[in-house]
Amino acid sequence: MAARPTVRGYLFATPLIVVLAAVVVLPALYNTGLAFLKYDAIRDSWRFVGLGNFDKLVGQDGFWNAVGVTLIWVVGNVSLQLVLGMLVALALNAVTSFRALYSSIVMVPWVSSFVIVAVVFLWLYHPEIGVLNDVLLRLGLVSEPVGWLATPGMAQFSLILANTWKFFPLVAITLFTGLQAIPRELMEASRIDGANRFETLRYVIVPLMAPSIATAVLLSAIWAFNAFTLSIIMTGGGPLRATEVLGLYIYKVAFDSFDFGVAAAASLVLFVTILIVTVAYLRVADPAQETKG
Amino acid sequence: MESAGRRVQFFAHLMLIATAVFVLFPYAWMLATSIKPIADVVAWPIRWLPRSVTLENYAAILSDARFLRSLLNSAVVSVVVTTLSLGLSVPAAYGLTRLVKRGGRGMLIGILASQFFPPMVFFVPFYVALQAVGLLNTIPGLVLAYLSVTLPVCTWMVATSLRDIPTALEEAARIDGCGDLRIIWTIVLPIAAPGIVTAGIFAFVLSWQEYIFALLYTTSEAAQTAPVLMFYLLGQHQIDYARLMAAAVLLSIPIAIPFAVIQRLYRGGLTEGGVKG
Numbered sequence: 181m182a183a184r185p186t187v188r189g190y191l192f193a194t195p196l197i198v199v200l201a202a203v204v205v206l207p208a209l210y211n212t213g214l215a216f217l218k219y220d221a222i223r224d225s226w227r228f229v230g231l232g233n234f235d236k237l238v239g240q241d242g243f244w245n246a247v248g249v250t251l252i253w254v255v256g257n258v259s260l261q262l263v264l265g266m267l268v269a270l271a272l273n274a275v276t277s278f279r280a281l282y283s284s285i286v287m288v289p290w291v292s293s294f295v296i297v298a299v300v301f302l303w304l305y306h307p308e309i310g311v312l313n314d315v316l317l318r319l320g321l322v323s324e325p326v327g328w329l330a331t332p333g334m335a336q337f338s339l340i341l342a343n344t345w346k347f348f349p350l351v352a353i354t355l356f357t358g359l360q361a362i363p364r365e366l367m368e369a370s371r372i373d374g375a376n377r378f379e380t381l382r383y384v385i386v387p388l389m390a391p392s393i394a395t396a397v398l399l400s401a402i403w404a405f406n407a408f409t410l411s412i413i414m415t416g417g418g419p420l421r422a423t424e425v426l427g428l429y430i431y432k433v434a435f436d437s438f439d440f441g442v443a444a445a446a447s448l449v450l451f452v453t454i455l456i457v458t459v460a461y462l463r464v465a466d467p468a469q470e471t472k473g
Numbered sequence: 474m475e476s477a478g479r480r481v482q483f484f485a486h487l488m489l490i491a492t493a494v495f496v497l498f499p500y501a502w503m504l505a506t507s508i509k510p511i512a513d514v515v516a517w518p519i520r521w522l523p524r525s526v527t528l529e530n531y532a533a534i535l536s537d538a539r540f541l542r543s544l545l546n547s548a549v550v551s552v553v554v555t556t557l558s559l560g561l562s563v564p565a566a567y568g569l570t571r572l573v574k575r576g577g578r579g580m581l582i583g584i585l586a587s588q589f590f591p592p593m594v595f596f597v598p599f600y601v602a603l604q605a606v607g608l609l610n611t612i613p614g615l616v617l618a619y620l621s622v623t624l625p626v627c628t629w630m631v632a633t634s635l636r637d638i639p640t641a642l643e644e645a646a647r648i649d650g651c652g653d654l655r656i657i658w659t660i661v662l663p664i665a666a667p668g669i670v671t672a673g674i675f676a677f678v679l680s681w682q683e684y685i686f687a688l689l690y691t692t693s694e695a696a697q698t699a700p701v702l703m704f705y706l707l708g709q710h711q712i713d714y715a716r717l718m719a720a721a722v723l724l725s726i727p728i729a730i731p732f733a734v735i736q737r738l739y740r741g742g743l744t745e746g747g748v749k750g
Contacts, residue, residue: 189577288496293725296503300502448594
């Protein structure tokens, strides 16, 4: 008890740090090592192969397909969520009544279980007896049932829509928080100076919100890079691998082909990509933060 | 100006009502399907108003031993992960924010940063390690995998809520001769309760709904969690959507309740802006 506070402080943190080392740090290091090793079945041992696994990875069509699919998936999700999130944030900021109720409702998808989202959207998208087709047919918007997951393009779109349903709340609330921080006088001043609503949005609100937009985009992008629960449940990556994002590709390489080395290499590539995106985005977002202060 | 303001209000409400419909419809449809007789579920064109309301889908899924087993497994995993996450993160957050003089914040950032590894980085290492120690296809194995996600986030959440609490009470208690454990128990826990409850709910909800790790590390029936079982129900030749939606409703309840608790805890935070604006 007489020990110095700092020593006691670290003592309190020791159990956590030990467990974290065991379940985070060691596995991450092991994975990094694995990316440079190859299992030798004859000698039953692991052999250092340098960049061999990466070489093998970039030689696979599946990898480049996954890179392309992931690009569409990330860009599609981020843009859709940003547009929808911005509209909701502006609306939340504008209303003077029921705001707490609206924001509670908006958060519902965010706390929804991913598996349930997948199962329910499968049911909504059902090609023969799905409610989405029923509504569109009744409204006369389509003349025959839509195969939501049947063609590569439609499947990509349908999965992005389902993922947007799940994730746009966080984007909306992040942007809403940013909007709330903008002094109302600034918006009013811009209006009095003769700017219309769109100009106020474009030249006053958006620049001032740059940090929260950056945060929202970053969260949404990282999430999209990592999430493949929807594709594994709803399409299994198909049709024609059109929804096989990198996460699912890595999963398949590891546990369908049991090529642990290549899977580890691919996960490193993904990790570094996310890291670069994060750092680049923080760089871009930073100057805006300075002008704000 | 006055009428323009009213027009903006109108469109804002319209937008939010449309969003509410977009957000709530999947749940409404899930609930509606779950209480329809099977003949109405497969009717085309869709029978929006069922001829009768039934609980037979719930009865069917609740008499499925595998489903009940998976619910039990999910409950055990969630409770254990939540307990361990709080038991490890609360003392650590207290130690690093209150006792460590310098470097505590850097350490916290390091802990949070460990959360930025994509889950794919852990697929193979966990698999190999769990197999090596005989924990593959067991509940303890899955718990360990979940701790890698919950611990960094819970520690950060508790530390953040501690930072906003003045230390005067703790200092007074220390002068009165209280030790660290007593301070944590009698002062930190009650005052930081909202942050700790939020962290606990995060850990619980994550473990309740997580799917990929569960699919990888609990393939056997004995350890299977509910989300994995849902996946197997989907894999059946004839998918019984009515039963699946009943299962989805049941699985949503343990998440809906903590969500309501969080809403209550942060009601002040969400409405604050309204007063300010």
